[in-house]
Amino acid sequence: MHHYTENLNERVISILLLYMLSTFVPDSIGSEMFRSECQDRHFSLAIKSSFLGQVFRFDIEDSRGMHSLSSQQAAECGYTMVLDSQGDLLLRVSYLACYVDVNKDTEYQLLVWFVNKKANEKEASYPLALSCPLQQPWSMREIVCEENYMEVSVKKQMLPDSQGLEGMSSSAEPEEEGLKEGRVVFRIPGDAQGEGTPPSREEALTVAEANLQGYHISTSGTRILLRCAYSPVLSYTLQESGGKVEAVSATIFYSHHWTLLKVDISVACPINQAVMDDGHVLWTFPKILPPLVHAGYSAWAASVGVEGRLVSDCVLQQRDYGVRVQDRTVEIRIPFGAEGGHVKSHVVEGQYFQSYSIDLFYMHQWEDSQWALTQHRSFRPLWTPPIPRTPTLLNNTVPSERVFSITLGAFPPDVSLHNVSVGGEPVSWVEAERLGLKVSQVPFSNGTHAYQLEAPFSHPLISKKYVGGRYRRYRLTVTFSMLVSPHGEIYDHPMAVVCDLQDVVLPKLEGNCTDRGVKILVRYGNLDSQWEVYLGGNKLDWALVERGGYVLENRKHYYSLELPLYSVGMAYEYLTLRGLVVSVQVHLVDRETGKVEGTFVQRCSFPIRDLLVCLPDRWMVLVADTSYITPPIEPRSSTLLDPSCGPTETDHTRVLFSFSLDSCGTTRTLDGSHLVYANEVRYSPALYPAVNPLIHPHSHYRLPISCRYGVNNDSSRAVYHPSLAAPVAPSSHREGSNQHPGIIPGKVYQKTISAKAKATHPQR
Numbered sequence: 001m002h003h004y005t006e007n008l009n010e011r012v013i014s015i016l017l018l019y020m021l022s023t024f025v026p027d028s029i030g031s032e033m034f035r036s037e038c039q040d041r042h043f044s045l046a047i048k049s050s051f052l053g054q055v056f057r058f059d060i061e062d063s064r065g066m067h068s069l070s071s072q073q074a075a076e077c078g079y080t081m082v083l084d085s086q087g088d089l090l091l092r093v094s095y096l097a098c099y100v101d102v103n104k105d106t107e108y109q110l111l112v113w114f115v116n117k118k119a120n121e122k123e124a125s126y127p128l129a130l131s132c133p134l135q136q137p138w139s140m141r142e143i144v145c146e147e148n149y150m151e152v153s154v155k156k157q158m159l160p161d162s163q164g165l166e167g168m169s170s171s172a173e174p175e176e177e178g179l180k181e182g183r184v185v186f187r188i189p190g191d192a193q194g195e196g197t198p199p200s201r202e203e204a205l206t207v208a209e210a211n212l213q214g215y216h217i218s219t220s221g222t223r224i225l226l227r228c229a230y231s232p233v234l235s236y237t238l239q240e241s242g243g244k245v246e247a248v249s250a251t252i253f254y255s256h257h258w259t260l261l262k263v264d265i266s267v268a269c270p271i272n273q274a275v276m277d278d279g280h281v282l283w284t285f286p287k288i289l290p291p292l293v294h295a296g297y298s299a300w301a302a303s304v305g306v307e308g309r310l311v312s313d314c315v316l317q318q319r320d321y322g323v324r325v326q327d328r329t330v331e332i333r334i335p336f337g338a339e340g341g342h343v344k345s346h347v348v349e350g351q352y353f354q355s356y357s358i359d360l361f362y363m364h365q366w367e368d369s370q371w372a373l374t375q376h377r378s379f380r381p382l383w384t385p386p387i388p389r390t391p392t393l394l395n396n397t398v399p400s401e402r403v404f405s406i407t408l409g410a411f412p413p414d415v416s417l418h419n420v421s422v423g424g425e426p427v428s429w430v431e432a433e434r435l436g437l438k439v440s441q442v443p444f445s446n447g448t449h450a451y452q453l454e455a456p457f458s459h460p461l462i463s464k465k466y467v468g469g470r471y472r473r474y475r476l477t478v479t480f481s482m483l484v485s486p487h488g489e490i491y492d493h494p495m496a497v498v499c500d501l502q503d504v505v506l507p508k509l510e511g512n513c514t515d516r517g518v519k520i521l522v523r524y525g526n527l528d529s530q531w532e533v534y535l536g537g538n539k540l541d542w543a544l545v546e547r548g549g550y551v552l553e554n555r556k557h558y559y560s561l562e563l564p565l566y567s568v569g570m571a572y573e574y575l576t577l578r579g580l581v582v583s584v585q586v587h588l589v590d591r592e593t594g595k596v597e598g599t600f601v602q603r604c605s606f607p608i609r610d611l612l613v614c615l616p617d618r619w620m621v622l623v624a625d626t627s628y629i630t631p632p633i634e635p636r637s638s639t640l641l642d643p644s645c646g647p648t649e650t651d652h653t654r655v656l657f658s659f660s661l662d663s664c665g666t667t668r669t670l671d672g673s674h675l676v677y678a679n680e681v682r683y684s685p686a687l688y689p690a691v692n693p694l695i696h697p698h699s700h701y702r703l704p705i706s707c708r709y710g711v712n713n714d715s716s717r718a719v720y721h722p723s724l725a726a727p728v729a730p731s732s733h734r735e736g737s738n739q740h741p742g743i744i745p746g747k748v749y750q751k752t753i754s755a756k757a758k759a760t761h762p763q764r
Contacts, residue, residue, distance in 0.1 A: 113126065
């Protein structure tokens with residue numbers, strides 16, 4: 001596609017602050033507030049939004065004085081004033097506009113006064129003198145479709161349809177006078193009038209009458225011009241392939257050097273709006289405009305630009321603009337947010353929206369049998385309605401660095417960060433660094449920006465939770481509060497980012513055996529508040545320490561507990577003549593979930609001379625020491641009340657019995673709320689009859705033993721030392737004697753031990 005050559009000398013020729021009365025001009029004016037350019041066929045003047053007051057206007061000055069323009073007059077005279085998407089005031093003025101000083105159709109000058117009134121201030125006027133050269137020669141016919149008007153200008157010389165019709169006055173007439181005496185014939189085709197109307201109609205007006213109808217018709221040294229606002233009287237619309245077209249079909253008849261000439265001054269402009277299509281702004285344009293095209297149509301070419309400036313094919317490709325010609329339709333497709341346009345932010349019911357606008361400049365040109373070259377320029381502002389947009393969250397966190405790094409964006413320039421809330425605590429930009437957080441803006445080459453937040457895992461506003469398997473979950477909960485200009489709307493964007501890191505060091509459990517009992521050592525981890533320690537089935541707390549008589553020692557990196565033998569929390573695994581094997585089982589429990597995260601068991605063996613253990617399931621284990629009996633007895637010959645129940649294990653001085661309390665002659669009695677099971681160890685040598693006690697006074701040995709259980713609870717365990725109660729021996733045994741010393745229990749060293757700490761029954 002051939003593109004119209006871009007302006008080579010596009011620059012500001014002059015913005016001159018004229019020396020006027022000091023009462024109208026302030027002491028200092030920032031030059032950055034005004035910006036002007038000489039564009040293709042018009043002046044361009046922009047004024048920064050920050051400089052605009054509550055009331056502002058443009059006045060135009062020429063040799064005849066000062067002129068103020070209404071909206072209608074501005075359209076008829078070739079002036080376009082709009083606010084762009086950034087709020088800047090933009091004035092575009094056609095080189096052929098009213099009050100423009102033209103020098104040989106190559107130099108154009110305009111004096112503009114910007115009148116500004118801010119709150120509680122009087123009006124201030126700023127004179128700006130604009131001067132631009134013609135950068136490209138005028139073509140035979142040029143048509144402009146501006147935002148508020150349609151314009152067509154044609155060359156006077158060698159007009160294809162100009163022909164002498166009849167002789168006029170013999171005296172030469174000024175060109176303007178010849179035009180004022182002319183007339184204009186307007187044509188409205190029948191298909192534009194609806195059903196039941198004639199095929200077409202014409203209406204002839206004088207130039208003066210046409211001016212009253214809203215048509216500005218004028219002439220310069222080389223060109224004839226027609227300009228009008230949209231939808232004037234005698235205009236019509238057509239539905240063409242590519243959208244609706246508004247047109248004015250007109251021919252002007254005027255006198256020139258005693259000759260009556262006629263010129264086609266028809267104009268047509270597309271008026272359809274853009275639509276959103278799959279994330280793109282789509283605008284369609286008829287390739288051929290029937291009111292303007294004659295036979296021999298050829299050499300069609302088109303170019304696309306932005307803000308009045310054409311761009312090259314390379315730029316179109318870089319910006320991903322799409323221009324496609326299909327049959328009689330031209331499609332221009334621009335991605336939402338593409339460079340060249342402007343994104344505006346909105347807050348709608350607390351949600352973030354964006355709209356997109358672009359000031360499209362489209363020019364196409366062709367040749368036909370009547371016009372050697374027609375150039376058709378369209379200034380078409382395209383925009384979308386507000387569309388919900390969710391800012392993109394990028395999680396750049398590297399777990400090994402132990403710092404959250406997130407980026408939220410990208411935002412257009414009208415959005416700025418108001419503050420952030422981390423863990424529910426508002427944090428301003430100023431406070432962030434002092435509080436150990438880093439908030440920064442990240443700019444992008446397309447003019448957008450994002451915001452980055454960095455927060456160390458260790459920060460107190462970062463929540464931490466143990467999730468098992470030595471993993472700790474770090475959670476950053478943050479709300480970005482964004483300020484949308486210019487109305488100061490606030491948009492809150494909450495989010496949460498989590499990172500699971502296997503960095504938990506569990507407390508280390510150790511133990512050893514002491515002379516007094518079992519020592520447990522707990523080395524601290526890095527999340528000690530997460531855990532509870534259980535000894536057997538008992539939670540370790542101060543009440544347990546006091547009840548068990550533990551010796552607690554606290555150090556910088558650990559603490560230790562010494563459990564005395566037979567204390568709470570100690571389990572008795574088995575008892576033999578080689579010793580009593582006890583264990584302390586330590587559990588590390590997650591205090592939130594109750595899950596056991598670690599278990600340690602410390603076993604210790606203690607030598608035993610004599611011991612009685614009453615087990616929870618009504619079983620008794622006994623080690624008895626006979627070394628203090630004189631004369632010595634034979635342990636292997638000892639029995640329980642049932643002579644058939646002999647010892648399980650013996651050595652030279654000790655005997656071990658293990659039996660059920662429902663066997664071996666055990667008796668049961670009720671003592672208040674307890675059941676008492678009683679038995680005794682006996683020694684009666686067969687070689688020495690009991691009737692001869694004087695020969696062997698201590699040959700008969702008796703050791704009473706008993707266990708007590710609650711009537712409604714048999715899950716308790718008791719430990720006794722039977723040797724602390726002297727064995728029972730009769731001082732004299734007379735035949736027929738009926739004396740019995742009764743059952744004497746040993747001293748109780750531990751009353752109750754939790755049944756959760758199970759014991760192993762030895763050799764049943």
